[in-house]
Amino acid sequence: MFELLGIPPQALFGQLLLGLINGAFYAMLSLGLAVIFGMLNVINFTHGAQYMMGAFAAWLMLTQLDIPFWAALVLAPLVVGLFGIVLEKVMLKRIYHLDHLYGFLLTFGLALIIEGLFQWKWGSSGAPYPSPIPGGTNLGFMFLPTYRGFVVVAALVICLVTWYGIERTKFGAYLRAATENPTLVRAFGINVPRLITLTYGLGVGLAALAGVLAAPIQQVSALMGVNLVLVVFAVVVIGGMGSIMGSIVTGFGLGLVEGLTKVFYPPASNTVIFVVMALVLLVKPAGLFGQTK
């Protein structure tokens, strides 16, 4: 068996695969965050809580209602997305004209409240969710659980569909135009407030979808999204605020960087993303794919 810098290939590829899986979640979550930021000008710090709600919705559907994973994959994002729409209509829409700080305070506070409520009701120990595709393949250098392979492919498909929807469709053209000049888009006859509500629902639905996909890999717990939102925020900053392709590429890329760091210098694996963020901001303040306004 060959070795690279004294690292056995099992460890290297194993960590790379873990990195790729983490990257898949970073990409899906930062995508939603980027779409929401572009349109609402709000950094949605409730994103981690909404991801957790997606996982919980799937778990509750399975344990309480016998709804299988594949149905929950559609239903849970719808339910959580609808919750997002209510949130936007009742609270968020009142703060768009204010400084970013208020959006941060509101969404961060909401995240604390939501996570607190879930912790109070279901505790923080976490519940297992059975893998919908058990089994795996021995690739020779490592063992690949089928479900994890599926998650990577599903995340790629979700990211590309979202990218296509925003960059290549009529609805996406409305979104891009309204991000630039909402007043004029509205004066063309497009109901921009409704577009904003839908965008938020869509971004929240994406977070919940990631949560459902995460349920069989992680424990379903009230605090599963707490640390994630910080990393995902860093991904959005590195990729460039509001850039769709930037979020996707940076999400997967940083997952891999994190995986590699775990192999070569494990103590830095939790901070490497933030080091990259600092470096990128020094060189390109608008992010790798961002445009300076």
Add this chain to the structure above:
Amino acid sequence: MSVPVMAEALLKVDGLQAWYGESHILHGVGFEIGRGELVTLLGRNGAGKTTTLKSVMGIVGRRTGTVRFDGRDLIARPSDEIARLGIAYCPEERGIFSSLNVEENLLLPPIVKPGGMSLAEIYQLFPNLEERKRSQGTKLSGGEQQMLAIGRILRTGADLLLLDEPTEGLAPVIVQRIGEIIRTLKGRGFTILLVEQNFHFAATVADRHYVMEDGRVVDMITSADVQQNIGKLQTYLGV
């Protein structure tokens, strides 16, 4: 000031007042436009011409008074509803979207009524736009951006076009081309409210001119009477 008798006023504005925050910009603007007419708002900088267009479109902070379009009151409606009644707006700063290519910019305003021009007709009117349809909207020259800003509101089926200084900052040959286009549009039956600083340009295309001063309409001159009133106009416009 006497208002001429018209068969049917498509747009009738009366006692229109508007504010930007604390500043009171319009102090009771009144004018009307008949169906198929081309009317200009003339006046010096800061007279309230642009604000009048924006008030009709519903995109100023606060406005009171009467704005009736095709028999319906607009004053309480949001701008998206006003657009869907058949009014299209071409802003002074043109408002081309940089994240959209030329064709996406052109197709952005939704069709609100049947009877608008087809994409092919618009490309026939503006051949440059077809050649550059895949370019980023803001990569076009100033003249092309102006044509794009006009072109994109012709598909929607709107009857009334609000054009805010379409000739501003453009070379004389482009100004001439825009004049031809505006006459073509009038020939096709569009009703047009044109804001202009360039009186010589306005005089070549319009049926009537309203003169604005300090947030009010102070005079109305028909194109036929322009020659007799040229001295008065020069005083108004300070040229």
